[in-house]
Amino acid sequence: MAHDLGFWTLQALNALQLSMLLFLLSIGLTVIFGLMHFVNLAHGSLYALGAYFAASLAAVGGYWMGFFLAPVAVAGVGILLYSGLIKRMRKSGPMAQVLVTFGLIFVMLDLTRIFWGDLALAIEVPALLEGRLAFLGVEYPTYRLFIIALGLMILAALAFVLGRTQIGAMIRAGVDNDAMAACLGINVERLFFVVFCVGCALAGLAGAVAAPLLSVTPDMGLQILIPTLIVIVIGGLGSLKGAVAGSLIYGVVQTFGAVLAPQLASVLIYALLAVVLVIKPVGLFPAKG
Amino acid sequence: EDIKVGLLLPFSGVYAALGNEIEAGFNLALEQFAGETDATFEIIREDTEVKPPVALGKAKKLILQDDVDVIAGIVSSGVLGAVRDMVHDAGVPLIVANAGNDEATGADCSPFITRMSFSNSQVNRPMGSWMHEQGIGKVYTLAPDYAAGRQMIDAFTASFTAAGGEVVGQEFTPFQKTKDFGPYLAQAKASGADAVYVFYAGGEAISFVKQYDSFGLKADLPLYGSGFLTSQLYVNAQGPAAEGVITALHYVPTIDTPANATFTEAFTAANGRVPSEFAVQGYDAARALIEATKTGASDRASLATALREVKFEGPRGTLSIDPATNNVVQPIYVYETVAGENSLTQTVLAQLPAEADPVNGCEMAPVSN
Amino acid sequence: MLETRNLDKSFGAVHVTRNVSLKLERGERRVILGPNGAGKTTLFNLLVGELTPNSGSVHLAGADVTALPVAKRARCGLSRSYQKNTLFDGLTVEENLGLAAAVHTGNATKLWSDSLVKPEVREIVDEVAEQVNLMPYIHAKVSEISYGVRRQLEVGVALATRPLVLLMDEPTSGVGPEMSKGFHDLLNNLPRDLTMLIIEHDMDLAFDVADTITVLNYGEVVFDGLPDAARGSKLLKEIYLGSWEDA
């Protein structure tokens, strides 16, 4: 099939859009890991929760209410999780943490089923973002452009906060060496708590943003978990750069794989993961320290 | 006489919503028609979790421990494939209330398995010739990459090309792993087709229809498909994106017959939502069972025989069982999803005549033992 | 027995060993001295293959082993102890020694027999346990023994591979004076044909066991000679004491 430039532009935008959605998800997970060395498998469930909150809130007060409040609500759940479970698990080994959050997946999956039922829900795209924009010579759905923009904004904001501000420096110091950071008067525990909540809020935001695009189903969290893990493992756990790189790689491989090698589409990304881990057993851009 | 019925449905997992819908229809029919027969029914429900091994275990339990007279249900074709030999060998009649794989009433048919739902090719085949009649010459097809997806599309492709149409592109997307159809939609757009024909169901259907609309494809490239795409169960989640999508299915809630009016009214009253094709499948499965018991059948063998001879007027029109395959014979409705008063509704564009599936290698032995 | 030629290693911009050439005869006992960060441990890592040099080569018993991985070099008879304990913490002293002996006797990958009950393994375990005074703790887990005892085990594990060349990185650091003395006796009782390279901060011990002394400073060999010469060396004093005193 011969394709024109517009086709490839469209696919590039698709890849970017998928990458940004994954980035929103993986960044929370990777920041939590980087700071707390805590693998939160329930991150996907928080994403699903965000989508459900957004759907319920949107039904009451429209899309933007869901968009702004769902992350807050998920952060609230994060607070509960942190004070109930995570805080106590901080000092246990990674295996225990993986299992507790694995258990949480089951619990949260069934809780969403109990509260919201098995039927798929959906949110309408807000009027403001309906339709398409002509862009680089193609027409592209405004909402998808919004996701790309939002992803880039969050990326910029995080890069700014983590890279340029005092707080960012403190967080990175905590990532590098939490004991020494504490010796400089930084309350690393509180920072962890805040970061965990922010990570949860980002998961919730990803859910709220994905909801109008996809359908909201109880298992959406479980389904997104593996791609998210692949993203951060390819990129290297705990680094912003890794999350960006991983998301972009995943988005590009998935999108262009679907177009160029459809038979291999579902195997391709796993093959890539395996290859990356064989060549670089700790991912492409692992956090130092 | 007391008849033990095993209801084998997914109540958890991806198809939990379908299981609940079928069960609701099943119970409704028991309520409405139980008076017509002397038999009484004891229902034992088991959750398949949409996992074939689990379902097989549950089927074994129903057959060997609970000693049921008849089993109804089964949503996924994989599960049907798994329990097929078990029910066949045990001689337990099975009323299939959803799973549509062609083999179940083809090469793998059994005198004990009666399908009251549909077969994959049955709902797609008529659409091929119908679409060509509407003047559509070139079609791009999309479906998830699994057996049912391929069967649905193959049936459509066969009749569409037989009628003189051309399939200009065909893609199968990774099943249950594709959340983003953007890449495929760009392909479809670039393919030069007049229309797109798809099969998607459940969550994938919602995502697909919404994304199709958001890319602005609907205007230039009308969307057609197997009716599960805009099933009543999901169509409201799709919202305005579903307007104008034309699909074909064995049931639409807006079929204008008295039988359907009674059914939709009763179902809506009982469940607070308009019934979907899954509800009607459950409803008719129970109805078929009741019809069979009316003949006096009460044990496994007699029920199996009686089930094959059921014929009644239901919400979807006149239903009968094709003795050659044990598949239901039913009319197919082409409908367009349109905006209703406060939710989406359907306009039936055409009722295509009931047609029995080809035998597909089915060698039906008479009910023995 | 062990020879390095112009070993050079840098981490990024940090040049850690510069052109280090050493030559150990069979049975020679050489002590390496040098301030912290002089590159002594790095030299060990280069010798056993845990680091690869930027340039230069390592020769063991005449053969160039620079390209061989750690495990292969170890099987050629090169064994080391670590500056920071590198033991099998959850296992007993006996099992720690047994693992080393099993690898040496080729029992480590046998599927049909337990390595620890093999007579040849038992013999080594018992002998080494005796040598490094570990008999009283033989069934204790590493996590249950004190730091000093662990330091002895650290050397014991290295010995249990029955090496031709033994590299010991600060074997007495963290070992109390009494144990230090015991260690001294141990060294003197080891077979004379065992070639040894020892990093040591304990001067008494260093001068006592050393046949020869090498002083590293900033990755460079700044002294190579006999203990007596070293003892009188102003350079060595300066490296250890710093130079502000002259001011």
Added chain:
Amino acid sequence: MLELNAIESGYGETQVLYGLSLEAQAGRVLAILGRNGAGKSTTLKTIMGLLPLKSGEILFEGKRIAAQPFDIAKSGIAYVPETRDVFPSLTVRENLEIAAKRFSRDGADWTMERVLDLFPRLGERMDNGGTQLSGGEQQMLAIARGLLMNPKLLILDEPTEGLAPIIVKLIHDKLQDLKEAGLSMIIVEQNFGFATSLADDVVVVGKGQVVWTGSADDIKADEDAQHTWLGV
């Protein structure tokens, strides 16, 4: 200023300090000496709250010291660890700033300018990453970071380790200046001469206990003690 009374501490199961007591007086420099593994760094880590205090008490300015490292730091103790612990993903400027901005209280002596005055080399390396520094520069950075916290008490663990003699001399001179300016310090050193020429008071730690106490001049004169406790 800082008083340790019979403290016991260690790492998990392994106890390292067995009833160690010492006192650092305001305006003076205390040197803690001892062999490798004697427990000197462990003492400092315990002071900083990095290791749990199993028994005994630590008093800072007469009051029980806080439990958490960040509270201890806020109460006016700066710590320069033996491993330097420069943050690798922060630039030199950020490394300094996260210490500076948090402790710019009234009457604070140490500002960025003063610190850069003290170590001009750091000024030339402001935008280098933490790992792109030479060992000496890292040590300077760690000390500068400590100073920027405007501490009442500065704790230095082996400040000369791995440093070129010329830098050792530089640091020696600077610390001498600080001492003369009245800053209280605790210094742990392997380098006997360095420590004794800087310190007023000396304690020697052996096997997790104080085995010798006296003035710097005393120990310089006492070759026996040097030999017994330090192996010099």
Added chain:
Amino acid sequence: MFRHTALRYTVLVLLASAALFQAFTAEYFGLEILTEILILAMLVLALDIVAGFGGMVSLCHGALMGVGAYTYAMLSTKVGIAPSVAMLGAIALTGAASWVIGAICSRSHGIYFIMATLAFGQMAYSYVFEAPAFGGDDGLGGISRLDLSIIGVDLNDSRSFALFCLAILGAVYGASVLILRSGLGRSLSGVMHNEQRMRALGLTVWRVKADVFGLSGMIAGLAGALAAQHILYISPGLLSWTVSGEALVVVILGGLGTLVGPLVGAAAFVMLKHELSAVTTYWHLVVGVILIAVVMSRANGIFGWCEARWGARIDRRLADATGKHQPKEVMTDA
């Protein structure tokens, strides 16, 4: 390294007697559950060998079991090889595949190892799912059981099949103990405790990891071949990562690195699942809560908890009785 303690022997004997009792007295459905437990037990033994004794936490053991099941099914139904040979083929092929996976993943640790194994498992899953030759999503039926009529056993009888699986589980357990107690097993525990030192001692670490992973894979393949014969129908779901995840949960619930614990875990998990799923469709919720509770209790699973409570006491009593005392450690401080 694995050791039998008094508690472990006791639990083993109890488990074996319970299984035998069940096998001889249970009705059809009870036998089904027993067989399910026995097959899951083999899988979790395989997983415990690598995860509990080698630190290689694998998320591809479900897929390995699936490879065994599919190999058996394909060889016996499509190729037409005798079931016994097909079974050997399944074991060999799965072993070879997992040896390769083990070798490739040997450089990764922790979460990276988990993800690397996951990648291989998912590749197999996706491939089988989409390959029409393997029946795709719908799976494969028409599988027959091993023919043991020569020795007068009809495996199509549920009771015989359950007993057959029990015998095989016994053999697998024995083999696992032998593996762990061999030189290779000791080296494995050395690698788990300190990989760097093992390498410095001269051990080719990746080979040991790959060998053990391969052996574990052979057990998983055997479990798969039996699962195919048990259900007589296989579907790609068998290879899905959730099966591996579930196996891991069973190992941890039972007690990682205790070999006996996972057996207890398998029995507890299957029975719990059947009891709960009969009561509520939200049984995952209950399992999740139990999992969280067990992990938060900081015990090493159910069995680990028992060992912590009674293990030492029973051992001491036994030691007193036999007069064999281990020298008590004298704590000296450096």
